[in-house]
Amino acid sequence: METDRELLRTPDGFGTLFERHGRAIYNYCFRRTADWAAAEDLASIVFLEAWRKRESVQIHDETALPWLYGVATNVVRNRARSMRRHRAALERLPRGHEPDFANDAAERLDDARRMRNVLESFRLLPRRDQDVLALCIWSELSYEEAAVALGVPVGTVRSRLARARSRLRDEIDLAPKEARAR
Amino acid sequence: MNELTVPRDRDFPAGRLERRARHLVSELRPSRRRRLWPTLVPAIAILLVGATAFTAYRLTRDEPTVLESIGCYDRASLDANVAVVSPGAGGPVAACRRVWNQGAMEGPEPRRFAACVLSTGPIGVFPSTGSGTCAALGLADVSSRALAEARRFAALREAIFAKVGAPPSGLSRGSSLCLSEQSARRIVRQELDGRGYSDWTITTGGEPFSPERPCADVSFDGQEKAVVLLSGTR
Numbered sequence: 001m002e003t004d005r006e007l008l009r010t011p012d013g014f015g016t017l018f019e020r021h022g023r024a025i026y027n028y029c030f031r032r033t034a035d036w037a038a039a040e041d042l043a044s045i046v047f048l049e050a051w052r053k054r055e056s057v058q059i060h061d062e063t064a065l066p067w068l069y070g071v072a073t074n075v076v077r078n079r080a081r082s083m084r085r086h087r088a089a090l091e092r093l094p095r096g097h098e099p100d101f102a103n104d105a106a107e108r109l110d111d112a113r114r115m116r117n118v119l120e121s122f123r124l125l126p127r128r129d130q131d132v133l134a135l136c137i138w139s140e141l142s143y144e145e146a147a148v149a150l151g152v153p154v155g156t157v158r159s160r161l162a163r164a165r166s167r168l169r170d171e172i173d174l175a176p177k178e179a180r181a182r
Numbered sequence: 183m184n185e186l187t188v189p190r191d192r193d194f195p196a197g198r199l200e201r202r203a204r205h206l207v208s209e210l211r212p213s214r215r216r217r218l219w220p221t222l223v224p225a226i227a228i229l230l231v232g233a234t235a236f237t238a239y240r241l242t243r244d245e246p247t248v249l250e251s252i253g254c255y256d257r258a259s260l261d262a263n264v265a266v267v268s269p270g271a272g273g274p275v276a277a278c279r280r281v282w283n284q285g286a287m288e289g290p291e292p293r294r295f296a297a298c299v300l301s302t303g304p305i306g307v308f309p310s311t312g313s314g315t316c317a318a319l320g321l322a323d324v325s326s327r328a329l330a331e332a333r334r335f336a337a338l339r340e341a342i343f344a345k346v347g348a349p350p351s352g353l354s355r356g357s358s359l360c361l362s363e364q365s366a367r368r369i370v371r372q373e374l375d376g377r378g379y380s381d382w383t384i385t386t387g388g389e390p391f392s393p394e395r396p397c398a399d400v401s402f403d404g405q406e407k408a409v410v411l412l413s414g415t416r
Binding site for chain 1: 187188189191192193194198199200201202203204205206207208209210211248250251253260261263264266300301302303304306390401403410412
């Protein structure tokens with residue numbers, strides 16, 4: 001099997017890289033947007049952006065995934081700009097005939113509602129804390145992997161995560177929100 | 183951390199991963215059209231994008247875009263502890279005063295507060311020693327118009343909760359009302375129309391209504407301008 005580093009060299013390799021890591025990036029984009037349809041387009045954009053930036057790739061433990069999470073974090077943060085930049089490419093995407101999410105539509109709607117409620121609290125944190133929580137807690141990256149994704153020292157990841165956890169604990173103690181009780 | 187438990191991972195819908203992989207490859211292969219494209223972008227397009235971005239920046243800086251919850255900070259710092267609370271009809275500052283009155287924050291209750299627009303969209307309320315608190319944090323003051331809108335939205339929520347039933351929370355067990363989807367939909371529509379929210383829609387989410395889950399719960403989605411009815415039990 002080709003390594004991620006080898007796959008980064010050619011368009012065909014990038015296609016394989018998408019099949020290898022696309023699902024993880026898709027779910028990460030959903031958790032940052034609470035929108036499954038947008039997450040699909042954003043996942044595509046992450047790999048289009050990654051191609052542009054492939055010279056600066058960082059391979060960690062033989063995988064490009066942490067670096068791709070970093071690209072995804074920037075794409076989501078600058079969502080409108082990213083969508084504009086790649087709109088033409090997305091418009092060339094062949095559309096299929098199958099109905100969207102036919103088999104699990106209700107569950108996905110419920111996912112989106114739950115995720116919106118979570119993000120409601122989440123958005124009160126500084127962006128840098130949101131990023132480290134999303135990567136380390138939701139996507140289960142190690143401190144080292146999150147450091148690669150965010151381009152910061154490992155110690156910074158640890159301190160940001162500790163602070164964000166502390167602040168969220170305060171919120172949960174103090175915030176009787178309707179979402180929690182569902 | 184149960185509130186932050188996120189939905190489980192899902193696969194792409196059937197066939198989409200492969201289709202998008204093929205699309206990605208086709209986009210990345212060199213083509214005459216895409217090589218020429220950058221040279222065809224006129225400078226005016228760059229100016230338009232810049233103007234659009236600047237407009238969006240101003241709008242998000244000056245007006246809150248999330249009204250469903252507010253953040254009460256225990257000191258005038260973005261690194262301070264924050265309590266997330268639902269807005270009340272008295273406005274964001276009154277809602278945060280209640281948090282202080284309940285003894286949920288450490289230290290004496292500040293005499294003054296400043297309501298600022300957080301960079302992520304909601305309103306943040308900070309202890310203040312005078313004017314310029316928001317500016318010192320790099321944030322915009324919430325305009326009086328936005329404060330009025332926040333109070334109006336909070337009044338809508340409270341009116342709907344009073345008639346359809348408030349969901350349980352950390353401080354209350356919730357309402358014992360059990361309205362059907364149709365009854366809840368009718369009441370919510372009346373409140374929306376009567377309070378100037380006619381452009382809002384009513385949708386359903388989660389598990390379908392059924393004899394086992396006959397009672398309507400209400401959730402608000404300000405960004406989608408939608409009231410979401412969810413099936414539940416009592």
